[in-house]
Structures are given as C-alpha cells and as structure tokens.
Amino acid sequence: MSETVKYEQQGNIALITVNNPPVNALSASVRQGLVDAFSRADQETAIEGVVLACEGRTFIAGADISEFGKPMQSPALPEVLAALNAMQKPTVAALHGTALGGGLETALSCHYRIALTSAAVGLPEVKLGLLPGSGGTQRLPRLIGADKALDLITSGRKAKAEEAAKMGLIDRLVEDKLETNAIAYARELAESQAELRRCQDMQVDTSSLPTGYFTDYKKGLAKKMRGFEAPLACVDTVEYACTLPFEQGLEKERELFLQLMNSTQSAAQRHLFFAERKAAVVDDLPKKTATREINKVAVIGAGTMGAGIAMCFSNAGIPVVMLELKQEALDRGLTSAHSYYADRKAKGRMSPEQADQAAARITGTLSYDDLGEVDLVIEAVFESMDIKHQVFRELDRVCKPGAILSTNTSTLNVDEIAAVTKRPEDVLGLHFFSPAQVMRLLEVVRGEKTSDEVLATAMQLAGRISKVGVVSGVCDGFIGNRMLKGYSREAGALLLEGATPPQIDKVMYDFGMAMGPMTMGDLAGLDVGYRVRQERRQRGDDIPPTEGAVADRLVELGRCGQKTGKGYYRYEEGSRKPIPDPEVEEVIAKTSAELGIQHREISDNEIIERLIYPLINEAALILEEGFAQRPSDIDIVWIYGYGFPVYRGGPMFYADTVGLDKVLDSIKTYQKHYGDAWKPAPLLEKLAAEGKKFADL
Ligand code: 3HC
Ligand code: NAI
Numbered sequence: 001m002s003e004t005v006k007y008e009q010q011g012n013i014a015l016i017t018v019n020n021p022p023v024n025a026l027s028a029s030v031r032q033g034l035v036d037a038f039s040r041a042d043q044e045t046a047i048e049g050v051v052l053a054c055e056g057r058t059f060i061a062g063a064d065i066s067e068f069g070k071p072m073q074s075p076a077l078p079e080v081l082a083a084l085n086a087m088q089k090p091t092v093a094a095l096h097g098t099a100l101g102g103g104l105e106t107a108l109s110c111h112y113r114i115a116l117t118s119a120a121v122g123l124p125e126v127k128l129g130l131l132p133g134s135g136g137t138q139r140l141p142r143l144i145g146a147d148k149a150l151d152l153i154t155s156g157r158k159a160k161a162e163e164a165a166k167m168g169l170i171d172r173l174v175e176d177k178l179e180t181n182a183i184a185y186a187r188e189l190a191e192s193q194a195e196l197r198r199c200q201d202m203q204v205d206t207s208s209l210p211t212g213y214f215t216d217y218k219k220g221l222a223k224k225m226r227g228f229e230a231p232l233a234c235v236d237t238v239e240y241a242c243t244l245p246f247e248q249g250l251e252k253e254r255e256l257f258l259q260l261m262n263s264t265q266s267a268a269q270r271h272l273f274f275a276e277r278k279a280a281v282v283d284d285l286p287k288k289t290a291t292r293e294i295n296k297v298a299v300i301g302a303g304t305m306g307a308g309i310a311m312c313f314s315n316a317g318i319p320v321v322m323l324e325l326k327q328e329a330l331d332r333g334l335t336s337a338h339s340y341y342a343d344r345k346a347k348g349r350m351s352p353e354q355a356d357q358a359a360a361r362i363t364g365t366l367s368y369d370d371l372g373e374v375d376l377v378i379e380a381v382f383e384s385m386d387i388k389h390q391v392f393r394e395l396d397r398v399c400k401p402g403a404i405l406s407t408n409t410s411t412l413n414v415d416e417i418a419a420v421t422k423r424p425e426d427v428l429g430l431h432f433f434s435p436a437q438v439m440r441l442l443e444v445v446r447g448e449k450t451s452d453e454v455l456a457t458a459m460q461l462a463g464r465i466s467k468v469g470v471v472s473g474v475c476d477g478f479i480g481n482r483m484l485k486g487y488s489r490e491a492g493a494l495l496l497e498g499a500t501p502p503q504i505d506k507v508m509y510d511f512g513m514a515m516g517p518m519t520m521g522d523l524a525g526l527d528v529g530y531r532v533r534q535e536r537r538q539r540g541d542d543i544p545p546t547e548g549a550v551a552d553r554l555v556e557l558g559r560c561g562q563k564t565g566k567g568y569y570r571y572e573e574g575s576r577k578p579i580p581d582p583e584v585e586e587v588i589a590k591t592s593a594e595l596g597i598q599h600r601e602i603s604d605n606e607i608i609e610r611l612i613y614p615l616i617n618e619a620a621l622i623l624e625e626g627f628a629q630r631p632s633d634i635d636i637v638w639i640y641g642y643g644f645p646v647y648r649g650g651p652m653f654y655a656d657t658v659g660l661d662k663v664l665d666s667i668k669t670y671q672k673h674y675g676d677a678w679k680p681a682p683l684l685e686k687l688a689a690e691g692k693k694f695a696d697l
Contacts, residue, residue, distance in 0.1 A: 005033025012048040013186045014041035023061035024054045026102045028073040031080045038083045049186035050091045053179055058097025060106055068270055077102050077134040081109040090189040094182035095119045105136040111197045114172040114182050115161040122158035129230045129266030133257030137237035138249040139199035144168050146204055150238050154231045200246040214239045227512045228647055229265050264657050268649025275632035279470050283629055289456040298374040300391055301381035302333020305408055308436030309378050310337055314361040316465045322364050330364045337362045368398045378430055380408040389420045396421040404454050406430040410481055414447045414474045424449040433641045441641035442467035443478050470637050473627035480637045486614025491517035495550045496592045498599030501568040502580050507607040512645025519578055522567035530555040549591050609666050616655040616663055620681035631694035656693040664688040
C-alpha cells in the first residue's frame with residue numbers, strides 16, 4: 001500500500017486516509033494510493049460504504065503545486081476522480097481544515113460530504129492563474145447552481161462550512177469526532193441503500209439566469225480583474241457546464257486548464273505563491289532563534305503613517321498607544337483611526353462590536369513616560385534625522401530593556417538612527433507603505449547591529465499583522481524606493497521628450513500597474529519630491545537639470561497634485577478623476593524648449609522599457625550588493641508595495657520572461673543615448689552572458 005494513503009476496514013466501511021504533510025497535497029504517490037484504495041474498496045465484498053478522510057491539519061488542500069510545469073506523472077487527477085466517481089458503493093468525504101482546489105474536486109466526486117463546522121472549502125485555482133481542472137467547474141454548478149459556483153470559482157475565496165452547507169455543497173455538519181461521524185454516515189447511507197448521488201447526473205438549473213448572463217459576468221470581471229486571463233476562462237467553463245453534456249464539458253475544462261497551465265500568467269502567479277512563503281525565511285538566521293513577545297505597541301507620530309500603522313496592530317488585537325507632541329496633532333490621529341473603524345462598521349465590513357473594540361485599543365499620550373511598558377515602538381515622525389535622533393534618545397531613556405525600537409523612515413539611514421541609543425541591537429526599520437492599513441508589504445530593515453532575535457521577532461510579527469515581511473539591508477531607499485528612483489526619473493524624462501501624462505499613464509496602466517506614474521505623483525503630492533530635490537541642491541548634490549524639471553515647475557505654479565486640485569492633471573471639486581490639462585502641456589513644451597530637448601513621437605514599447613528596465617537594473621545592483629536576499633523577495637516588494645501586476649510575477653520574473661539578453665541589449669542602447677544612469681549592472685551582464693535567469697540565482 002502507498003505510504004501516503006492508508007486503507008482500513010471498520011466493519012462494513014472502508015476508511016481511506018490520506019497522510020501527506022503538511023497539507024495533504026495530491027502528489028503522485030497520493031494519486032496512485034487513492035486509485036488502489038478505491039479499487040480495493042469496490043472489490044471487497046464485505047465493504048458496503050467508503051469514507052475518504054485526511055490526517056493532520058487539513059483535508060486535501062489541492063494539487064501539488066510544486067509538480068506544476070513539470071511532466072505529469074500518471075495517474076493524473078482526472079483519472080483518479082473518474083475512478084472515485086465510478087464507485088458502486090456510497091462514498092463520503094470527511095472534511096476538516098481547508099478542502100481546496102483539487103481537494104474540493106475530490107470531495108465533489110464523492111457521493112456525499114460531511115464536514116466539521118470549523119472547516120472551509122474553496123477553489124483557489126484562479127489565484128494561481130488557473131481554473132479548477134479536475135471537474136470542479138462541471139460538478140460544482142450542477143450541485144449548487146451557476147451563480148454561486150461562479151462566485152466561488154472566479155473569486156477563489158474560501159467559504160466556511162456553514163455557508164457551504166447552506167449552498168448544498170456539504171450534506172452534514174458536525175462539531176467534532178469527524179471520523180466516527182463520517183463512518184456512521186456512510187453506514188447509514190449503505191443501510192438505507194441511498195442513491196449514489198453523482199454531480200455529473202445533475203442538470204444546472206439555468207431558468208433564473210437572465211439573458212446575456214455569462215457575457216455580462218465576464219464584462220464585470222474584466223473590469224475587476226483587469227488583465228487577468230484565468231477568471232474569464234473560469235466563466236467559460238461554467239457556461240459549458242450549463243450548455244454541454246458532462247463529458248464534453250470536462251473535455252473543454254481540461255483544454256482550457258492546460259492552456260492556462262502553460263501560460264506565462266499562471267507561471268507568474270505560481271512563482272508568487274512560493275515567493276511569498278520564501279520571503280518569510282531569513283537564510284542566515286538560525287532556525288531556532290528565539291523571538292520576543294509583543295503584546296503592547298507604541299507609535300510615535302500620529303500623522304498619515306502613524307495612524308495607519310496603529311490600525312494594523314489594533315486589527316490584529318494588539319493595543320497601541322500613539323504619542324504626539326501636541327494635543328491637536330494627537331486628536332487628529334485618533335480621529336482618523338476612529339473614523340476608519342466607524343466607516344468599517346457602517347459598511348458592514350466589521351461587526352459593531354469588533355469595530356468598537358478595535359477603536360478602543362488605540363489610545364493616545366503626550367508623554368514618553370507612558371511608554372515604559374511597551375514591547376515595540378514604531379517611530380513615524382517627520383522625515384528628518386535631527387527629529388528622529390531626538391525621538392530615539394527619548395525612547396532609549398524610557399523604554400524597558402528588551403523593547404524593540406523601530407523606525408518607519410523611508411530614506412534615512414537606520415544605522416545612524418540606532419547609533420544614538422545604547423541598544424542598537426534592539427533597533428531596526430519597519431517600513432510600511434501608504435495606506436499602511438491596506439498595503440500588504442512590510443520592509444523589515446536589518447541594521448548593521450540588529451540582533452537575530454529582534455529580526456526574527458519582526459518577521460514573525462509581519463505575519464501576525466497580515467503583512468508580508470521582506471528583509472532589506474540598509475541602503476538608500478531600501479529595496480522598493482531605491483528601485484522607484486529610476487522609474488520616476490525616466491517618467492520625467494519621457495515628458496520632456498514628448499510623451500504626455502495621459503499617454504505614459506495609459507501605457508503603464510495597460511501594462512497592469514495599479515496606476516501610472518503621473519497619477520501616482522498627483523496622489524502622493526508633487527511637493528514631496530520637490531522638497532527632496534531642493535534639499536539635495538542645498539547640500540550641493542549634482543542634480544541633472546532634467547531631473548524633476550516638469551514636476552518642479554508645476555509645484556512652483558501651485559500644482560502639487562490632488563491636494564491642490566491640480567498637478568499633472570486637473571481635478572474637479574471633490575473628484576479624484578484626472579482630467580488632462582492644456583496648461584500642463586504648455587509647461588512641458590516650455591520646459592523642453594528651455595532645456596533644448598526636441599519633442600518626438602514615443603512608442604508604447606519605449607515607455608514600458610524606459611520605466612521597467614531601470615527597476616530591473618537597480619534590482620540587480622541591490623542583489624549583488626547583498627541588500628536583498630533573493631530575486632523573488634524583490635518581486636514581492638513590487639507586487640505588494642507598488643501595485644506591480646500580479647500576473648507578470650514582479651519585475652525580476654518579468655525580466656526572466658522577456659529574456660535577460662534582450663533586457664541588457666535595450667539597457668545598453670539607452671546608455672548610449674542617455675549616459676551612465678543606464679549603466680548595466682554587472683550581475684545582469686553576467687547572467688545574460690551565461691544565458692541564465694534571475695530564477696537561477
Ligand atoms: N502544493 C504544494 N505545496 C503546498 C500546497 C500545494 N497545493 N499548499 C501548501 N503547500 C505548502 C506551502 O508551500 C508551505 O510549504 P513550506 O512550509 O515549505 O513553505 C506548506 O505547504 C504550508 O503552507 P502555508 O504556509 O501556506 O500554510 P497555511 O496553514 O498558512 O495555509 C493552506 C494552508 C490554506 C492550505 C495554504 O497553503 C494554501 O492556500 N495552499 C494552496 C491551496 C491551493 O491553491 N490549492 C489549489 C491548487 S491547484 C489545484 O488544485 C488544481 C486542480 O484544480 C487540478
Ligand atoms: P506626517 O507629516 O503625516 O506625520 C508625521 C507626524 O509626526 C505628525 O503628526 C507630527 O505632528 C508628528 N511629529 C513630528 N515630530 C514629532 C516628535 N518629535 N514627536 C512626536 N510626534 C512628532 O508624515 P507621514 O507621511 O506619516 O510620515 C512619517 C514617516 O513615515 C516619515 O519618516 C516618512 O518618511 C515615513 N513614510 C511615509 C510614507 C508616506 O507615504 N507618507 C510611506 C512610508 C514611510
């Protein structure tokens with residue numbers, strides 16, 4: 001018998017148990033074990049019913065994603081499920097944990113389903129750029145109707161057992177003793193000679209679906225899931241379930257599944273699945289590094305970031321005290337946090353009780369003496385080294401030994417900040433992204449002296465507050481903002497060469513970015529970059545006259561972005577919709593003329609290369625300088641922090657799909673035109689010369 005599938009006889013019932021830790025994925029040995037077990041149960045005359053259950057933390061959580069993209073070992077899952085489906089004795093799937101993807105498809109191929117009330121089910125394939133490829137798209141609509149099936153399949157969301165039972169997906173719910181209850185259920189079905197309920201024998205009830213239902217559904221999804229191929233294919237398969245006989249529907253499902261499996265989008269999304277989990281691993285941190293308990297947190301500065309950061313902790317059930325120097329500023333921060341929870345409550349996103357408790361967990365103070373008991377501090381005051389130094393001196397004075405002191409700085413040197421304390425080993429950067437309560441990225445900036453224990457605690461904490469933590473070394477802008485510089489520089493340069501803000505934004509939006517660089521600039525405020533450039537000029541930095549040239553002139557005209565109603569675009573009162581503005585075109589034309597730059601026709605492809613290739617080149621430098629652990633971490637930073645399109649897998653994965661030799665060739669061409677801002681990173685040259693990818697590192 002297979003090592004991962006156990007067969008036991010319990011009176012007249014065969015109990016087939018999968019044991020393939022950690023999540024009972026349907027690896028080749030499980031598939032073979034199941035086929036053998038089904039055949040044995042069907043043949044043994046003493047057996048009158050079958051229970052399929054799992055050991056460990058969950059029912060089967062899906063196909064084995066690590067086998068995807070490689071030659072598939074026989075038997076394939078559809079064959080396994082065909083064998084299960086054909087069984088002549090009642091079969092019961094016993095669900096606990098999360099029955100996902102191929103796991104739920106397996107359960108749907110049983111005649112009946114029993115579940116613990118704590119269980120959940122789902123078809124998350126769409127999140128991997130796929131569709132359920134083993135009958136899920138054909139069986140589920142037949143069982144619960146097209147509408148509910150489409151919701152589950154195209155969103156990939158998990159439904160709790162109770163909801164699934166209401167839909168008719170689960171036949172019986174139990175609080176505990178799943179195995180015993182499942183065996184009793186199978187026996188009951190055998191004794192009553194219950195019908196062998198096969199989804200394939202059912203018809204989808206389409207009578208309540210309006211005309212054009214599937215076309216409209218796709219239109220809605222195309223907007224919501226802009227650029228993604230899989231959700232639309234999911235709709236097609238459900239439509240087939242409504243219009244074709246089961247076997248033909250299965251064939252269509254398989255065809256589309258294999259198409260998606262071979263697509264770059266799915267490869268990108270599978271890459272991100274593993275990248276996200278890998279990011280949590282700090283390679284040089286001993287596995288058993290101790291972590292510190294974090295039960296109470298302080299945030300210094302209750303501005304845009306401080307208030308958002310406080311919400312992140314409160315949402316995770318951790319009390320937070322915000323400190324400000326003046327009551328007025330503190331009140332503003334508290335009001336902003338409290339109105340966020342009022343809004344969640346009003347929109348039904350949080351129950352009134354949850355929202356009130358979360359709001360009550362955020363308190364305020366004007367005195368450092370109230371911070372003696374906190375386990376972690378996040379400083380989010382103005383971006384000035386002098387002010388940060390003052391704050392850290394105070395923190396060093398009042399915080400208890402062992403408290404972790406962190407800074408949310410986006411540009412300042414974390415080691416310099418740590419140096420004013422007597423405990424630099426307890427200091428690190430925790431760089432949140434705006435809006436902090438929404439964006440999932442947390443750059444965990446490891447200072448020169450940050451201790452292993454402090455780093456391990458921060459990485460663990462990231463998960464606790466539902467963020468994806470990525471370790472960065474201390475360099476200018478850390479991983480994300482360091483890369484952003486080239487992107488912004490080129491966006492500004494393209495304007496001077498004749499591209500318009502709407503053109504650049506449209507190209508990048510169509511590439512899949514959450515928004516284009518000009519819209520992003522207007523949202524963040526053009527005055528921020530203006531001030532940074534002014535400071536750099538005062539410091540005597542050599543800034544090329546083209547850098548930020550258009551933005552600077554716009555700011556000088558009072559056009560700071562959305563907050564002033566105009567920036568690269570104009571905005572109507574109370575609206576965030578960017579409207580192209582002839583005045584901006586004039587400013588651009590005048591600035592170009594002053595700098596002696598001729599306008600020309602700029603292709604969409606050039607816009608993509610000029611903006612994305614600097615990201616790739618800078619990332620290669622960051623990798624070889626050792627400020628990021630691995631290319632996939634950089635992908636996670638740009639996906640979760642900067643709205644890079646998920647279906648492109650992040651800038652590193654994207655570079656691999658274009659081909660590093662091609663990327664390098666273009667970079668060299670731009671270097672000839674624009675100078676050493678485009679100097680190729682040695683790592684990129686090396687990989688390209690060896691015909692390798694970033695993924696090979
Ligand atoms: N295949 C291979 N490995 C998997 C896996 C899968 N389906 N699901 C999880 N794992 C691995 C993870 O990579 C991780 O490995 P690591 O410890 O080496 O990093 C380990 O199992 C534990 O996973 P998590 O850290 O995610 O554990 P959680 O307890 O937080 O979550 C889970 C468990 C909810 C099952 C979550 O892992 C999950 O959502 N998994 C993916 C489920 C999925 O997408 N299933 C559909 C697969 S596609 C399919 O079935 C196609 C079919 O239609 C033909
Ligand atoms: P902000 O100006 O909105 O808030 C700063 C707050 O700090 C103000 O409320 C101010 O009253 C308070 N403050 C100033 N000095 C203080 C002191 N000595 N003690 C206590 N409170 C003090 O600024 P924002 O945008 O929240 O930025 C804060 C930090 O976060 C900066 O270091 C910034 O670089 C960083 N950051 C900002 C991001 C953004 O998108 N705004 C993103 C990521 C990091």
